[in-house]
Amino acid sequence: MDVYLIDGTYELFRHYHALPSARDEQGCEVAAVRGVLRSLLGMIKAGGTHLGVATDHVVESFRNLLWPGYKTSEGVPPDLLAQFPLLEETLSAAGMMVWPMVEFEADDALASAAEAAGCDPRVGMVNICTPDKDLAQSVRGARIVQLNRRTRTTLDESAVIRKFGVPPASIPDYLALVGDSSDGYPGLSGWGPKSAAAVLSKFGHLESIPSEWTEWRVNVSKAGALAYTLSQEQDRAILFRTLATLRTDIPLFEDVEQLRWNGPAENFTAIAARLDSAKTQQSTSR
Numbered sequence: 001m002d003v004y005l006i007d008g009t010y011e012l013f014r015h016y017h018a019l020p021s022a023r024d025e026q027g028c029e030v031a032a033v034r035g036v037l038r039s040l041l042g043m044i045k046a047g048g049t050h051l052g053v054a055t056d057h058v059v060e061s062f063r064n065l066l067w068p069g070y071k072t073s074e075g076v077p078p079d080l081l082a083q084f085p086l087l088e089e090t091l092s093a094a095g096m097m098v099w100p101m102v103e104f105e106a107d108d109a110l111a112s113a114a115e116a117a118g119c120d121p122r123v124g125m126v127n128i129c130t131p132d133k134d135l136a137q138s139v140r141g142a143r144i145v146q147l148n149r150r151t152r153t154t155l156d157e158s159a160v161i162r163k164f165g166v167p168p169a170s171i172p173d174y175l176a177l178v179g180d181s182s183d184g185y186p187g188l189s190g191w192g193p194k195s196a197a198a199v200l201s202k203f204g205h206l207e208s209i210p211s212e213w214t215e216w217r218v219n220v221s222k223a224g225a226l227a228y229t230l231s232q233e234q235d236r237a238i239l240f241r242t243l244a245t246l247r248t249d250i251p252l253f254e255d256v257e258q259l260r261w262n263g264p265a266e267n268f269t270a271i272a273a274r275l276d277s278a279k280t281q282q283s284t285s286r
Contacts, residue, residue: 003117003259004048004147007130008055008098009106011036012087014150016080021281024274029079033087034275037094039149050259052252053091054109057084057100061108063183063243070243071184090275093268097259099252107134111246113253114138120256127154133180134246136160137171165197173206176241177230185240188229195220206230206237 015035022031040051059073059081073081088100099109110128117126118140126144128135135146139160146155161167166174177196179187198218203209210216213227220226230237253259 001050001123001256002048002125002127003050003052003113003123003256004043004127004129005110005113005117006040006043006051006053007106007110007128007132007135008036008053008087008091009084010130010132011039012055012083013080015039016077016083022278023281024278028086029083030086030275030278031280032080033083033090034278036087037090037275040091040096041094043149044261049261050256051261052097052099052109052113052259054099054101054106054113055084055088056106057088058102061101061105062103063105066239067185067243069184069186071182090271093265093271095261095264095268097253104247104250107132108247108250109252110135111138111248112250114144115248116252117256117259118144123256132182133164133171134175134183134244136164137168137244137246138248139168165193166200170200170204172241172244173200173204175244176206176237179240180244183243185243187240188233188237190222190226190229195226199226206234206241 012032016032019031019035021029022034024030040053043051059071059076063070064072088098092098099113101109110130114126114128115138117123127147128138128145129147129149131148131150136155138144139146139155139157142156155163157168160171164171164174174196175187177187177191178193179185198220199209199216202216202218209230211227211231213223216223216227
């Protein structure tokens with residue numbers, strides 16, 4: 001069996017910005033939920049049997065306590081945020097396993113589910129369906145891969161190395177150095193993708209990087225300045241790596257067979273009718 005782990009937050013955002021507004025009889029925006037449902041049912045129709053969907057039920061997580069600039073729900077349109085509970089209710093009624101995250105993030109759920117599914121010998125391939133670069137750290141060989149459903153591209157371990165210049169195990173260190181604007185932490189001054197990849201491809205992790213740049217023996221311009229920055233901001237780099245490191249120990253299911261799709265629940269008919277009756281707005285502005 002193959003397992004598909006879907007980033008419900010990404011899917012909801014993607015469909016919200018791609019589809020025209022649609023409101024139900026109560027005036028609630030539902031277009032994104034309707035789009036995600038249609039997309040995932042299409043995945044099942046195409047042969048997907050084992051699925052799990054992770055959502056950020058609450059955008060804020062424990063990481064906000066570690067770094068005040070970490071991403072929040074500020075600036076997210078209210079009619080997008082309001083669709084998270086409806087998405088979770090709809091997908092659950094459709095018969096899919098849903099993990100609404102509160103203390104942790106959807107990415108943590110995806111990483112934990114991938115780890116658990118990957119340990120099951122019955123699983124042929126684990127597809128982590130998200131373009132989020134954080135999840136590249138969960139890729140293992142050609143068995144646990146990252147799938148971008150929009151571009152239909154797949155990253156196995158060799159593809160991760162080609163894209164980032166480092167193996168999956170070094171992705172948190174890489175992000176600590178270069179930063180991640182989507183998550184709200186800046187990385188270290190002067191460090192960019194090329195310099196981070198050059199150094200980490202040789203040393204693997206932050207603690208293994210020699211303090212003397214002459215020991216790096218890599219072709220990185222301004223290596224002295226980079227080494228000085230790292231020495232001065234080592235604690236900050238370790239913090240950013242903590243932010244970038246996904247949890248893999250969250251208990252989400254006891255048996256991978258719990259992810260098998262067995263058809264919708266009884267309450268799905270009413271929810272589907274609500275979504276089907278929603279009126280598409282003439283203007284795409286929100």
